[in-house]
Amino acid sequence: MAEKMEALVKQGNEVVMKTYSRFPIALDHGEGMYVWDIEGKKYIDFVAGIAVNSLGYAHPTLGKVIAEQAMKLIHCSNLYYTQPQIALAQWLVEHSDFDKVFFCNSGAESIESALKIARKYAKMKAKAGNEVITMLHSFHGRTYGAVTATGQEKYHKGLEPLLPDVCHVPFNDFEALQNAVTEKTCAILLEPIQGEGGILPAEKEYLQKIRKLCDEKDILLMFDEVQCGVGRTGELFAYQSYGVVPDVATFAKGLAGGVPIGAMMAKNFVAEAFQPGDHASTFGGNSLAAAAGVAVMKELFENGLLENVKKNGVYLTEQLKKLQQKHTCITDVRGIGFMQGIELNIPTGDVINACIEKGLLLVGAGYDVIRFVPALIAEQKHIDEMIAILDDALAICEKL
Numbered sequence: 001m002a003e004k005m006e007a008l009v010k011q012g013n014e015v016v017m018k019t020y021s022r023f024p025i026a027l028d029h030g031e032g033m034y035v036w037d038i039e040g041k042k043y044i045d046f047v048a049g050i051a052v053n054s055l056g057y058a059h060p061t062l063g064k065v066i067a068e069q070a071m072k073l074i075h076c077s078n079l080y081y082t083q084p085q086i087a088l089a090q091w092l093v094e095h096s097d098f099d100k101v102f103f104c105n106s107g108a109e110s111i112e113s114a115l116k117i118a119r120k121y122a123k124m125k126a127k128a129g130n131e132v133i134t135m136l137h138s139f140h141g142r143t144y145g146a147v148t149a150t151g152q153e154k155y156h157k158g159l160e161p162l163l164p165d166v167c168h169v170p171f172n173d174f175e176a177l178q179n180a181v182t183e184k185t186c187a188i189l190l191e192p193i194q195g196e197g198g199i200l201p202a203e204k205e206y207l208q209k210i211r212k213l214c215d216e217k218d219i220l221l222m223f224d225e226v227q228c229g230v231g232r233t234g235e236l237f238a239y240q241s242y243g244v245v246p247d248v249a250t251f252a253k254g255l256a257g258g259v260p261i262g263a264m265m266a267k268n269f270v271a272e273a274f275q276p277g278d279h280a281s282t283f284g285g286n287s288l289a290a291a292a293g294v295a296v297m298k299e300l301f302e303n304g305l306l307e308n309v310k311k312n313g314v315y316l317t318e319q320l321k322k323l324q325q326k327h328t329c330i331t332d333v334r335g336i337g338f339m340q341g342i343e344l345n346i347p348t349g350d351v352i353n354a355c356i357e358k359g360l361l362l363v364g365a366g367y368d369v370i371r372f373v374p375a376l377i378a379e380q381k382h383i384d385e386m387i388a389i390l391d392d393a394l395a396i397c398e399k400l
Ligand SMILES: *Cc1c(COP(=O)(O)O)cnc(C)c1O
Pocket: 105, 106, 107, 108, 109, 111, 139, 140, 141, 142, 191, 195, 196, 224, 225, 226, 227, 228, 252, 253
């Protein structure tokens, strides 16, 4: 490791809590699909801050909008109305099946908002109970409600007692879900495409059956689109790619191109369950983040970014499938748009490290999956460049 970076890594380990197992590189600046470390080494980035940097690095319009808004009004509290927040809400409502939005600052907070509105809704409707069903292998974040909803034991260890009345069932298994539903169930929460759990898309028929079940039993259907939403599937929301409309949806990651933001959207009949004082966030939807969000929306809808994801998402699938024919260590290729993964029967960590060595950033998912969640601006030439490096890295790691 180069000296400057080694010193920074050492210092970082001394003063920052050890919650992350980080790669020993320190990043400095980026441009488009590329990012440079503090020693000047260049990487092509298919992580994008884990599906966050939707417009890539140093996007001229996004940078300009943020700078201008910063000199105008960064924050003023939700005691007042602001143009950027209402403009972003308008974009989201107009391009979805939802009527209203609540803004917060992260994915986990958007999940907390969904869990709270589900229970408020149950109370408002005088339902028999307020139990929530979520999926095994899901990931919903790290606050207490969100981590309880997360269907992975490793994230629960040492934190008990968790939130009561939340249970987990196997994903893509309608019968298991049906058996878990009782008169006390008030909501079902799931990721249409499980991200952190290993890029596992829901089956369309499964979602259709759940929709029907929820309609019959007056259960809220809530989609966690924190990772798969905001253009990643080639539509604004992943549910639009499936044609199955939930009652509530959450999103965050890519919404403001890297400025922290989160949101929970709902149809009016659910939104009514929140009255003044029921929920709040100091920073939620502040002017700076909301202005950045509007800039992202304009790129998606007015500058062809959704089309880009649709077109190049197909190209990415084709190239990954070609790679699979060449390397038997790839046991599956799955996902949609710019949210795809390859499953490997060799250690993913070795492959990711070999890629970093060669100037490509990738991130794992689950135990045996490498995921591809690049900026939505990725073009064919970037995909080709990534595939060439991955090809070399797989060839090396297969022999280990
Ligand atoms: C990342 C993620 C979260 C948590 O988001 P944070 O901003 O880290 O709190 C929740 N749900 C899904 C599907 C995610 O991918």
